[in-house]
Amino acid sequence: MSASHPSGAHGATDYFSDFAAALKYWRGKRGYSQLRLSAESTISQRHISFLESGRSQPSKDLILKLGMVLEIPLRQRNVMLLAAGYAPAYQERKLSDPELGAVRRALDFMLAQQAPYPALVVDRLWNLALANAPAAGMMRWLLDLPADAAIPTDGSANVLKLMLDPHGARRYLHNWEEVGADLLHWIQREAMSDGPGSEATTLLAELLALPGVAGLGQASPNLDRRALPFLPVTLRKDGVELNLFTTIATLGTPHDVTVHELRVESFFPADEASAAWFRARWS
Missing domain, CATH: 1.10.260.40 (lambda repressor-like DNA-binding domains)
Structure with a gap:
């Protein structure tokens, strides 16, 4: 068993x-x-x-x-x-549990189909569970890690912390205030669902303690930016500008807590230059 x-x-x-x-x-x-x-x-x-x-x-x-x-x-x-x-x-169950083998195969298939664009799987607290090669490569690039550095997918790496920490990917996230406010909304909703004393509440407090994060929810969204129908994620590093947007998918009719809480985030290029950058590396 x-x-x-x-x-x-x-x-x-x-x-x-x-x-x-x-x-x-x-x-x-x-x-x-x-x-x-x-x-x-x-x-x-x-x-x-x-x-x-x-x-x-x-x-x-x-x-x-x-x-x-x-x-x-x-x-x-x-x-x-x-x-x-x-x-x-x-x-x-753990995602590595044999009883979740069909779920794991489905997730691996979804991540593989997303290449050459990034996709990752997180739990309800945005701890990283799976990532395809483009996502791992993008994370190494943003975090200034060696090309062969391992990206932990055991839940020890929290995507929200990596994005909102001023020493992490936030350095290269041009519109970090807008993106950060959106990210914060997700964990605030989890904290409200869990109630007081929960892990989500603790994580929310840790994020709000990061410099500049506490005031993110007070700003009005910039709805005129490029007249796009979505909030772009704009990354600028080493003379490269990437404009991306994301989708979030969940698994249907779950009867397991882990499966119920998994989120698949897929990144898509918002312009041809961004698409070409990913294709040149992971096609």
């Missing part, structure tokens, strides 16, 4: 004091009244009120039903189960 472990087994009580607090948090976050939640879950409003006051204890099936109605991330459904005294329902 392959090694796997339930998600949320450590530190679950750091997020919420009990199930009642977790349910109230998620109902409020989704903007549901007790009446609306009752109607969509077919659970009586009285029972929901009792659950939120702690007067009633939920069954495991009821927690899973509420998790589906409120579209709660799988990781946080496990947290709610633990808070109510149940074992987690969703496993959290």
Whole structure:
């Protein structure tokens, strides 16, 4: 049997004091009244009120039903189960787990098809899990690393930190304030989803402590820049200017926490000069 472990087994009580607090948090976050939640879950409003006051204890099936109605991330459904005294329902396997072999092959195929342009796979905290050769090469170029330097894909390299650190890729990111504000939005959303005391909250605090990052969300977006229909990522280094945009893809119908949280970011050239630069190196 392959090694796997339930998600949320450590530190679950750091997020919420009990199930009642977790349910109230998620109902409020989704903007549901007790009446609306009752109607969509077919659970009586009285029972929901009792659950939120702690007067009633939920069954495991009821927690899973509420998790589906409120579209709660799988990781946080496990947290709610633990808070109510149940074992987690969703496993959290490593991407190297043989049981995720089909997922790994699909991701490898997607990354290979993206060449000669960069593509990478990150988890919900933007820790690097996979990268194709163009992505690894672009990272070495931006981080001033040797051509044969290894790019860690074990989760130890955080893409957001690499991009926002003034000693990292940010030195060559011409419009770093605009891009940084967009990147910050992703982790802020994760922190809101996870609640207080979570890894996402800790990462957000680390990013906001970097010079210049805390004020990024206060600036208005420049919607007139080149009249492009997307936010470009403009890199300038060694006399080269690359204009890129990205897409984010997720895997559908996941029943595993790791699979649910994976993000595939693909980079595309926004002009012919940028496309030619990548083709010359990785075609």
